[in-house]
Amino acid sequence: MGDPAGIGPELCLKLLAACQAGQFPDCIPVIFGSVPVLRRVAAATGIPFTAPIVPAASAATAPAVVPLECPDADTIHPGQMTAAAGEAAFQACRSAIAAALAGEVAGIVTCPLNKRALHAAGYPYPGHTELFAEYLSASQSCMMQYADDIACSFVTTHVGYAEVPQLLTMKRIGEVLDLTDAALRRIRGAAPRLLVCGLNPHAGEDGLFGNREEERLIAPAIQAAVARGINCVGPVPGDTAFTPYARKQYDAVVCMYHDQGHIPVKMIAFDRAVNVTLGLPIPRTSVDHGTAFDIAWQGSADPGSLFQAVHLAAKLAPEDRAGTKAPLPSI
CATH class of the missing domain: 3.40.718.10 (Isopropylmalate Dehydrogenase)
Structure with a gap:
């Protein structure tokens, strides 16, 4: 879901809505993120949030949300850089990586994070690229x-x-x-x-x-x-x-x-x-823009880059034994 104070949650809701409209037949997007934040963003923007909540990506048979603990979710507000938001973004990444290493997902798509928030939470990575390279033990990336x-x-x-x-x-x-x-x-x-x-x-x-x-x-x-x-x-x-x-x-x-x-x-x-x-052992794609704090939770964020990122990750993802795409998370 990326930084919850940015446009990531809204983009995820728009992705789920697009899935319901049949725009992603080649994969099963699974959102890793805070359910309370998604509900707040849905209420603020009017975007429906009806996707099922599942305990793990492996349990998803349709687009769904894997809930992550976010103890300070009530302190997260649109457009505000906080350590709590940085922690939530990091935990979403770590959970998706764990799911990928366990074979539950075929690839990872990331919404934008705020580097200052990530650092404030105690994770001094320059960005997603370096974080994933370390956690997936990529010698070259x-x-x-x-x-x-x-x-x-x-x-x-x-x-x-x-x-x-x-x-x-x-x-x-x-x-x-x-x-x-x-x-x-x-x-x-x-x-x-x-x-x-x-x-x-x-x-x-x-x-x-x-x-x-x-x-x-x-x-x-x-x-x-x-x-x-x-x-x-x-x-x-x-x-x-x-x-x-x-x-x-x-x-x-x-x-x-x-x-x-x-x-x-x-x-x-x-x-x-x-x-x-x-250079990673699994496909990892991302939006090509930032958190856009200035328009967070307003309903005006363009999901085009995220949609393209999901399509490309699905194209790069390996096929399972049945010849169909495994679940694909969007963080």
């Missing part, structure tokens, strides 16, 4: 933002700009290229064409800008990936990687830092893009 007409993955994410050059290594760039190639092969059913950004303006301009990261690290990592059979080219300047022409020629862009890819993705596909964590 990265973030990818995906929409049908634009996709990008990231060598670094939630760090300050001054730290980015120190985190770039041939090994790390190679990992992200491998993860991106494997994910898009599964999503699209064919080998993708990858475009790799440089770090510096003009991709370093032959060493004039930066510390020759393009020559020392990025280009050699690309060459090694090509030798492994990955179709990738670069490094190219970040300001030309997302032009209409480039987007027609390539299936995804590999970015060196957070805003290099997030800005164009949100300009082009703000209500459609999905955040995917690559």
Whole structure:
């Protein structure tokens, strides 16, 4: 359900309503979250809350809610950052991860959390990506933002700009290229064409800008990936990687830092893009926006990104023995 003080609960209610309308025949979404909060949001927004409450995801035969203890639920109010809300968001994540590890669910979809609230609750993770990588013991992982007409993955994410050059290594760039190639092969059913950004303006301009990261690290990592059979080219300047022409020629862009890819993705596909964590043992997708405290519990939140995240997670989820999709939680 994400941070209960944000738009996550409202998005979950809209997802359940969409399920009742038959929009998600490929999976059984199960919400992990506070039932009292969902009821309060339903009352505030007028969105019906009629889904069954089940003790575990494995008991769900239709879209349902797995209730989580939230002792301070009455202190959670829309648009307010609190440790109680951060604790609720963390417990939802942990419960869904436990269900996934137990084989009760086939994938995880996350609504937005507030990083300050998460830290206030005592969990110093930069975001969902790092939290899931640790709890699922992923030795290699990265973030990818995906929409049908634009996709990008990231060598670094939630760090300050001054730290980015120190985190770039041939090994790390190679990992992200491998993860991106494997994910898009599964999503699209064919080998993708990858475009790799440089770090510096003009991709370093032959060493004039930066510390020759393009020559020392990025280009050699690309060459090694090509030798492994990955179709990738670069490094190219970040300001030309997302032009209409480039987007027609390539299936995804590999970015060196957070805003290099997030800005164009949100300009082009703000209500459609999905955040995917690559390298985990189970599919994990997320909305590509924040908690939107300013419109929380008002009924105006657009569920488009969540709906796309659920569809993509269902597509990535393994089939069970009967050939149908297992329950899929939305946190």
